[in-house]
Amino acid sequence: MSQKVEPIRPQTITPLPDAGGHFGTYGGRFVAETLMEPLDELSLAYARYLKDPEFLRELDSDLRDYVGRPSPLYFAKRLTEKLGGARVFLKREDLNHTGAHKVNNTVGQALLARRMGKTRIIAETGAGQHGVATATVAARMGLECVVFMGAEDIERQAPNVFRMKLLGASVVAVESGSRTLKDALNEAMRDWVTNVDSTFYIIGTVAGPHPYPAMVRDFQAVVGRETREQCLAQTGRMPDALVACVGGGSNAIGLFHPFIADRQVAFYGVEAAGDGLETGRHAAPLCAGRPGVLHGNRTYLMEDRDGQIIETHSVSAGLDYPGVGPEHAWLKDTGRAHYVAATDTEALRAFHDLTEIEGIIPALESSHALAYTAKLAPTMGRDQTIVVNLSGRGDKDIQTVAALEGISL
């Protein structure tokens, strides 16, 4: 264990966003006036603690001893042989405490909440991973926790709902709109605006009003920093390609961000193509949407021709979101990252493949990244390297997969 471990801390590598939270024309702060001042306070607190050695020490120590970082970078030998091309490594965020990358961010924001004197935590959740990660840190700090979750997601993610309740959180079923993640986010915003004095809103992805996209990115960037170091140590060189699924895009930004200046490293963000992009039943705003304003930021959206947000479709609750983080919108427009999509069917095939040949059950979200990797790897040389962000474990999805295959558990 002579591997040098650099201090784990948020750090901004590119100068973006600007002071108003803009990534080019994307991002910004589009909220009702009541939230503007609280968002300013949050920006100030974040900027301050980002430079506070005591805060960073506590964050490093929590990530190491509570989350279990660094997560391994695993060479998937049999998957590589099966695909017959580039060597495939998996960044094992599924091995984190609570089973996904989401906890990297909730640990950071909870520390911030405590320092800001907030006593109540709220969060929105889709697949339930962010809700669980939030309920977990709230339990550990003795903070009240309320998680908003679309009623439809509650049905398809029952194990995570029970986990949150075990952790002491209240789970509020959101019945409005399409009863999924976007509606949970609306409801969390409504709660926040009502209880803004006592409450810290832990957003789980790199979207929302400034400073959330930058702050969540900085907390998730630990994934990419470790990957960079591990890849150099294990392969002696930089990876050639990074692949991650994109819903809101937090695991993808976390992996990509520390490599932004390394132009030779290609980025592939994989959206949920659902039944197929051509059917319109998907959740792929970067591949098939257009820019607009929702949930506090300007970004690519799934919307109709009148600017109404449309229902998305994906087998994966965590990708079932009509928007995407504004930094991804910017990375797309600048050409720095490529955005592609994998269908439900492709993701399910990848889910089974990894389970069967590597003994790792991936989350359905991460299975989208694996599905695209199955296409990408054969086009690359055997001396090249792909790192896939295995953003979460699939235990939460086994009921969904069983139901799709007509098996009752």
Added chain:
Amino acid sequence: MSRIQARFAQLRHQGRKALIPFITAGDPMPSATVSLMHTLVRAGADILELGVPFSDPMADGPVIQRASERALKQGVTLQQTLDMVRQFREHDEKTPVVLMGYLNPFEIMGYGRFAETAASAGVDGALTVDLPPEESHEFVSALREHGLDPIFLVAPTSTPERVERICSAASGFVYYVSLKGVTGSNRLDVTAVEDKLKAIRNSTDLPIGVGFGIQDAETAARVAAVSDAVVVGSALVRLLETLVDEPARMEQTLAATLADMREAMDAA
């Protein structure tokens, strides 16, 4: 002088406060909206606020959320909302109409195209709830170019610096959000509103309307006593929702409720 300015000047002259009812365009059905607008004017409205339905109304409570959902289910768009105002104007040239909504439908139509169409339809101002002054430059320019008033929110959390900034971007009137919360909440503290309004008046000569949480005639009168205008939304939209199957009673009850508020405000 814009229609909104003229209306406030007239009210000031009469020593009265403005009553501003809100309904959502197309709620409970698109064919009812223009008639409801006229009903509101006859019952004592000075300015009308017409909600543009949006799929994700983050600042609204359940009552106005459901109104948006009802309208969207019937396919109501921003363009149709503008057409409703155009129809309303055929029989009412004086009552100012302000559109209230969320930015995305306006952005998708295009700010320039929206402002041009809105002005020709007879719209007088626009309030996009999720557009703070920081992000509003282009939208405000487009509105001003076509003589429309940009209406902005001021909140209990707004600092004096923010109040300055908001008031310098706004015209027509500013809209004070009476409480921390969504529309239709029930926690309004008139004393706190009065204090904040005093502070806002240090930054602007614009009339100040107060909304969010005004549920009855008594509260309307108390708020009117400390402000220039009272905005009532959820309390009216709830009536439309309850009486959706009885169109005749719906108009009648709506008119009676608003008239009660008018009377209480004028008596105060």
